[in-house]
Amino acid sequence: MLPLAELHLHIEGTLEADLLVRLARRNGVPLPSEDPAELTARYADFADLQAFLDVYYANLAVLRTEEDFHDLAAAYLSRAAAAGVRRAEIFCDPQTHLANGVPLEVVFGGLGAALADARSAGLSADLLVCFLRDLGGEAAEDLLRRALPFREHFIGVGLDSAEVGWPPRLFAKAYDMAAVEGLHRVAHAGEEGGPEYVREALDVLGVERIDHGNRALEDPDLVRRLRDERVPLTVCPLSNVALKGVPRIEDHPLPRMLELGLVATVNSDDPAYFGGGIDVVVAALRSALEMSDDDLAALAANSFEAAFVDGPERARWTAEVRAWRARR
Ligand code: HPA
Ligand code: ZN
Numbered sequence: 001m002l003p004l005a006e007l008h009l010h011i012e013g014t015l016e017a018d019l020l021v022r023l024a025r026r027n028g029v030p031l032p033s034e035d036p037a038e039l040t041a042r043y044a045d046f047a048d049l050q051a052f053l054d055v056y057y058a059n060l061a062v063l064r065t066e067e068d069f070h071d072l073a074a075a076y077l078s079r080a081a082a083a084g085v086r087r088a089e090i091f092c093d094p095q096t097h098l099a100n101g102v103p104l105e106v107v108f109g110g111l112g113a114a115l116a117d118a119r120s121a122g123l124s125a126d127l128l129v130c131f132l133r134d135l136g137g138e139a140a141e142d143l144l145r146r147a148l149p150f151r152e153h154f155i156g157v158g159l160d161s162a163e164v165g166w167p168p169r170l171f172a173k174a175y176d177m178a179a180v181e182g183l184h185r186v187a188h189a190g191e192e193g194g195p196e197y198v199r200e201a202l203d204v205l206g207v208e209r210i211d212h213g214n215r216a217l218e219d220p221d222l223v224r225r226l227r228d229e230r231v232p233l234t235v236c237p238l239s240n241v242a243l244k245g246v247p248r249i250e251d252h253p254l255p256r257m258l259e260l261g262l263v264a265t266v267n268s269d270d271p272a273y274f275g276g277g278i279d280v281v282v283a284a285l286r287s288a289l290e291m292s293d294d295d296l297a298a299l300a301a302n303s304f305e306a307a308f309v310d311g312p313e314r315a316r317w318t319a320e321v322r323a324w325r326a327r328r
Contacts, residue, residue, distance in 0.1 A: 132160065254289065
């Protein structure tokens with residue numbers, strides 16, 4: 001199994017239909033169907049990002065208790081460990097849970113307990129708190145203020161949800177506050193929005209990585225900058241196909257990103273909705289994109305370069321990638 005770091009993963013997007021049904025029953029929350037297969041079938045044809053987000057947010061009404069958040073994260077972490085993940089940097093969307101009447105102590109308590117168990121079992125994992133961009137800048141600042149008492153539970157902030165019409169500059173103050181707190185900063189950009197969203201995330205928000213970044217390829221100057229400054233892109237091929245950013249997996253620009261010298265990494269984004277976890281994504285890179293062992297080793301090495309970890313851990317995992325390549 002290829003050892004890698006998964007850096008673009010929404011914990012809420014790991015809610016598999018069987019757990020969704022179990023939590024709905026446990027908490028008395030109605031669902032459009034109680035048949036996991038029928039629920040999963042509804043994920044087969046999203047028109048775009050918003051069509052997915054509508055289903056994703058609706059399903060999150062089943063998450064009520066600390067145990068629910070624990071069970072969600074524990075299930076992902078155990079699948080990730082089995083798929084070769086050594087390090088997971090995991091997004092969460094606390095504004096959604098607050099809107100559902102779930103306090104932050106429940107969210108961080110449950111997720112934090114599952115991450116602590118995973119660390120004891122040898123999987124390195126941390127949380128990144130995302131701002132929902134379609135709630136605006138002031139809501140982001142308010143969330144960060146409310147989350148700071150739980151500072152030990154997260155290492156950074158991100159920006160997700162509907163992109164177009166919600167440019168990075170709206171979140172300048174929230175990201176300044178995060179920087180003052182010594183938090184890492186990343187943002188979704190260039191998933192549906194154009195290259196200007198990527199540039200603004202770098203210039204205005206001071207992000208250390210770009211989540212997705214596909215549309216940066218439309219701007220050669222920006223590509224040069226991303227390459228020269230070694231700004232990592234957390235790319236999600238199955239997500240891009242599921243949300244119609246890329247017509248077919250065979251057309252995905254990930255091989256070109258590597259050819260251009262970009263620090264591209266591979267990730268599953270919302271594995272319960274887009275066809276599978278990181279092992280399934282890597283298998284698709286091999287079969288549909290004909291990526292070689294060298295390509296996969298490059299993606300894995302990039303993931304450890306891009307991870308928010310200390311030098312010795314990075315060196316240990318990078319050596320594991322070299323050993324994996326040597327065994328092939
Ligand atoms: N894009 C933007 N926001 C999201 C996503 C995504 O793929 N998944 C969960 N929130
Ligand atoms: Zn994402």
